[in-house]
Amino acid sequence: xxxxxxxxxxxxxxxxxxxxxxxxxxxxxxxxxxxxxxxxxxxxxxxxxxxxxxxxxxxxxxxxxxxxxxxxxxxxxxxxxxxxxxxxxxxxxxxxxxxxxxxxxxxxxxxxxxxxxxxxxxxxxxxxxxxxxxxxxxxxxxxxxxxxxxxxxxxxxxxxxxxxx
Numbered sequence: 001x002x003x004x005x006x007x008x009x010x011x012x013x014x015x016x017x018x019x020x021x022x023x024x025x026x027x028x029x030x031x032x033x034x035x036x037x038x039x040x041x042x043x044x045x046x047x048x049x050x051x052x053x054x055x056x057x058x059x060x061x062x063x064x065x066x067x068x069x070x071x072x073x074x075x076x077x078x079x080x081x082x083x084x085x086x087x088x089x090x091x092x093x094x095x096x097x098x099x100x101x102x103x104x105x106x107x108x109x110x111x112x113x114x115x116x117x118x119x120x121x122x123x124x125x126x127x128x129x130x131x132x133x134x135x136x137x138x139x140x141x142x143x144x145x146x147x148x149x150x151x152x153x154x155x156x157x158x159x160x161x162x163x164x165x
Contacts, residue, residue: 020073031116078119098115101163105158110161114126
C-alpha cells in the first residue's frame with residue numbers, strides 16, 4: 001500500500017488494538033505449581049509494565065504495552081477464578097486432577113501423563129489439560145483398567161499401569 005493512503009495516526013496506533021485473549025469457559029482448576037506459575041507470570045508482566053510507564057506516551061512504548069496489558073488482564077482473570085486442587089489430598093486409587101498416570105498402549109509402548117489445569121498444560125513435559133481428550137479418557141479410572149483414547153488419528157486403547165500423586 002502506498003504511504004499516500006495511510007494516515008500518520010493509523011501508523012502510530014498500529015498494533016495497539018489487540019483482541020482479548022479468550023478465557024476458557026471451564027472451571028480454572030490449578031495445582032499448587034500451576035497457581036505459582038500464573039502468579040509468577042502476572043508479577044513479571046506487572047514489572048515490565050511498570051518499567052515502561054514513564055514513556056507510556058511514546059508510540060513504540062504503546063505498541064509494547066498493549067500486549068502486556070492484554071496478557072495481564074487475562075492472567076488477572078484466571079487468578080480471580082482459581083480453584084486450587086491439592087493432588088496429595090486426592091484418592092490414590094483413581095485417576096483424578098493432578099494425577100501422574102503411567103499407561104501402556106496396545107503395542108506395549110509406555111506413556112506417562114500428568115493431568116493439570118489448562119494454563120499449566122505442556123505436552124513437552126507430558127502435562128495435559130484436564131479437559132483434553134486423553135485426560136477425559138483417564139479420569140475416574142483405576143489401575144488395571146483399559147480406556148479408549150479417542151484421537152483424530154484413530155482410537156487407541158491404553159491400560160492404566162500406575163497412578164501417582
